[in-house]
Amino acid sequence: MTTARKNAALAAIADGLEAASTEIIAANADDLERGRATGLSDGLLDRLRLDEARVGALAAAVRDVIALPDPVGTVVRGSRLPNGIQLSEVRVPFGVVGAIYEARPNVTVDIAALALKSGNAVLLRGGSAAESSNRVLVATLQQALRSTGLPPEAVQTIDAHGRAGATALMRARGFVDVLIPRGSADLIQTVVRESTVPVIETGAGVVHIVLDATADEQLAVDIVHNAKVQRPSVCNAVETVLVHRDAAARLLPPVLEALRASGVIVRGDERARALDPDLPLATDDDFATEHMALELSVAVVDDLDAALAHIRRFSTQHTESIITRDMANAERFLAEVDSAVVMVNASTRFSDGGEFGFGAEVGISTQKLHARGPMGLPELTSTKWIVRGAGQVRG
Amino acid sequence: MTTARKNAALAAIADGLEAASTEIIAANADDLERGRATGLSDGLLDRLRLDEARVGALAAAVRDVIALPDPVGTVVRGSRLPNGIQLSEVRVPFGVVGAIYEARPNVTVDIAALALKSGNAVLLRGGSAAESSNRVLVATLQQALRSTGLPPEAVQTIDAHGRAGATALMRARGFVDVLIPRGSADLIQTVVRESTVPVIETGAGVVHIVLDATADEQLAVDIVHNAKVQRPSVCNAVETVLVHRDAAARLLPPVLEALRASGVIVRGDERARALDPDLPLATDDDFATEHMALELSVAVVDDLDAALAHIRRFSTQHTESIITRDMANAERFLAEVDSAVVMVNASTRFSDGGEFGFGAEVGISTQKLHARGPMGLPELTSTKWIVRGAGQVRG
Numbered sequence: 001m002t003t004a005r006k007n008a009a010l011a012a013i014a015d016g017l018e019a020a021s022t023e024i025i026a027a028n029a030d031d032l033e034r035g036r037a038t039g040l041s042d043g044l045l046d047r048l049r050l051d052e053a054r055v056g057a058l059a060a061a062v063r064d065v066i067a068l069p070d071p072v073g074t075v076v077r078g079s080r081l082p083n084g085i086q087l088s089e090v091r092v093p094f095g096v097v098g099a100i101y102e103a104r105p106n107v108t109v110d111i112a113a114l115a116l117k118s119g120n121a122v123l124l125r126g127g128s129a130a131e132s133s134n135r136v137l138v139a140t141l142q143q144a145l146r147s148t149g150l151p152p153e154a155v156q157t158i159d160a161h162g163r164a165g166a167t168a169l170m171r172a173r174g175f176v177d178v179l180i181p182r183g184s185a186d187l188i189q190t191v192v193r194e195s196t197v198p199v200i201e202t203g204a205g206v207v208h209i210v211l212d213a214t215a216d217e218q219l220a221v222d223i224v225h226n227a228k229v230q231r232p233s234v235c236n237a238v239e240t241v242l243v244h245r246d247a248a249a250r251l252l253p254p255v256l257e258a259l260r261a262s263g264v265i266v267r268g269d270e271r272a273r274a275l276d277p278d279l280p281l282a283t284d285d286d287f288a289t290e291h292m293a294l295e296l297s298v299a300v301v302d303d304l305d306a307a308l309a310h311i312r313r314f315s316t317q318h319t320e321s322i323i324t325r326d327m328a329n330a331e332r333f334l335a336e337v338d339s340a341v342v343m344v345n346a347s348t349r350f351s352d353g354g355e356f357g358f359g360a361e362v363g364i365s366t367q368k369l370h371a372r373g374p375m376g377l378p379e380l381t382s383t384k385w386i387v388r389g390a391g392q393v394r395g
Numbered sequence: 396m397t398t399a400r401k402n403a404a405l406a407a408i409a410d411g412l413e414a415a416s417t418e419i420i421a422a423n424a425d426d427l428e429r430g431r432a433t434g435l436s437d438g439l440l441d442r443l444r445l446d447e448a449r450v451g452a453l454a455a456a457v458r459d460v461i462a463l464p465d466p467v468g469t470v471v472r473g474s475r476l477p478n479g480i481q482l483s484e485v486r487v488p489f490g491v492v493g494a495i496y497e498a499r500p501n502v503t504v505d506i507a508a509l510a511l512k513s514g515n516a517v518l519l520r521g522g523s524a525a526e527s528s529n530r531v532l533v534a535t536l537q538q539a540l541r542s543t544g545l546p547p548e549a550v551q552t553i554d555a556h557g558r559a560g561a562t563a564l565m566r567a568r569g570f571v572d573v574l575i576p577r578g579s580a581d582l583i584q585t586v587v588r589e590s591t592v593p594v595i596e597t598g599a600g601v602v603h604i605v606l607d608a609t610a611d612e613q614l615a616v617d618i619v620h621n622a623k624v625q626r627p628s629v630c631n632a633v634e635t636v637l638v639h640r641d642a643a644a645r646l647l648p649p650v651l652e653a654l655r656a657s658g659v660i661v662r663g664d665e666r667a668r669a670l671d672p673d674l675p676l677a678t679d680d681d682f683a684t685e686h687m688a689l690e691l692s693v694a695v696v697d698d699l700d701a702a703l704a705h706i707r708r709f710s711t712q713h714t715e716s717i718i719t720r721d722m723a724n725a726e727r728f729l730a731e732v733d734s735a736v737v738m739v740n741a742s743t744r745f746s747d748g749g750e751f752g753f754g755a756e757v758g759i760s761t762q763k764l765h766a767r768g769p770m771g772l773p774e775l776t777s778t779k780w781i782v783r784g785a786g787q788v789r790g
Contacts, residue, residue: 079752085741087751094763095733173587177763192568196588198764219786226788334781338490346480346784355789356482357474368489368572368777369593370765382763386729389741391614393621
């Protein structure tokens, strides 16, 4: 499949989404009505909702994917062997990508566009709450594929098969090459536990920032504030700040003041409370929680060793940052913290495929196999070894 | 952990294995006696057996690993972002590598040496048939680690915990980063089915060679013979030859003659039997079997499409090769055959980490996630993103 044909199909998908906007919004209204009747929370209803602007944003996101470089065919490495054989490792599509996700119909379009651009077919299992929306979206995508001469079966939903379909998808090793769960920690853990198909885990972020003894005050205030407040509902937002005891009296007051001015609920361990008795007590549960809200915990630590020990205990190995002027401590932090993304003097909000220059983000992998950290299009491909000989046999 | 310290530990391991040779062989004799009493086949007893030469070969293999470049710390990619952030992706150890394998005590040493060189700790679960041998081998490895100041716990066996230990290992997601099964198809399928830990599947090879209409006779004879006879018991040996109908009368007789002269039992489909009535009939079972012996099936196909269809049906996606002078067909074969290694005019026996120049081979992956085809030391590492900032926050 050439890049040009894939891009033509994506352009038809973007146009098709805009043309089908009324129909998509009508189907979505059915889902919303059912969701209200079954008592979905306001937050979930908002994630489920599609209006004209959001359908337009879906089409725009598909057009962004057109602009991305095609990873398929890229030579990863290669060499001419002493026996004259030409060896190269090239990127190829996985084949079939499965996705299991919850009531966010935008994931249907996002994952399908990324999978198609990387040459993959995609099997979608969305949440039952978005079933009507997804049915119309998938029909729209299939019609666009058909109109550009591509097989409409390259995008399929198994929503009509209910839970049995999800179970079959998770057990389809040999038919489905990789499975990407998107959604709550519960959903992801179920998929990890039940799947024989290889899974790319895009896990939660219990993200830490360490304020070292030498941290610059302005950097500490700006980075902690940005990492919590700029967008609190995402996985790269900070959840815990660990401050060196020698800097606690200097740094905690301005950091807390900035956070509180933006409405952040801050909890502290006993040592932080000794400096600021207004802090509610932070429990181990708080330190283990991805709040995804304007909430944050602080703890005072004796030294870098204690900070590293806290991170080892509570981190989900997503993203951690240290604010310091001590380059020995910075290098030690970068080397010893075993997370997908480790930072010095930067906001954890930069842990993002778009910020890394990938153009689009498939998700942020918190596992160590295949892909770690923000994933772009190349992470939706495998590779193949190509051997070109002239009759060589092995001696 | 520096490369120098890891290499010093590996040197101590090689020396330690040679020094403990008598003790290792005595423990192995216990395993062999038990194996004979429980009716192990001659083939399995041979794989289990350690003598002075084989212990020497184990030590030599460890010294080969010393010579390999250390993958840890290698920068995979990196860039300076427009906001001044320096971004780099560097290779890091997985952490803990698990291995589940059968009665081959050499795997104990091989996997431990490769894991240590790539900075990983390793948890070993060998077959119960090799329990005494493995106990002494692991004790020897741990003593060598201790003598060079490394934690002996970096190499551990869970053999003493029996089946419950294997089950716990397969369920230790979050503690064990990757699990590598080595052995029979049954063992590998059990691990794939039972594990929540990510698995690298090193599967069977039902390997095909296609003799195209334009195949050179000498190349066809030499390559098929080499691919079957040079070492029939390995996964990159050919199992099925598909010959184009326009070349069947020209190529089958010399190919069959060369194979039979080396004692290969050849079976054929009806169309091959029409050309050579002495061929026993090859069934679908034969076409689906990895013989690992001097046995091979041939079939006559109408064209490249029919060859590709046969491969799609029976291949384990390990390695396939086409012998042809038609470069359009060669390129189509390379593009359309979805196997880890695809070849033109070369013996499938080159599908091997040593032949690819990796220096050592961890196995040959038949899955598409993380590693595909022959795996070297870099495939025993993950990566980590390092972000160096100067106070950047996200706008």
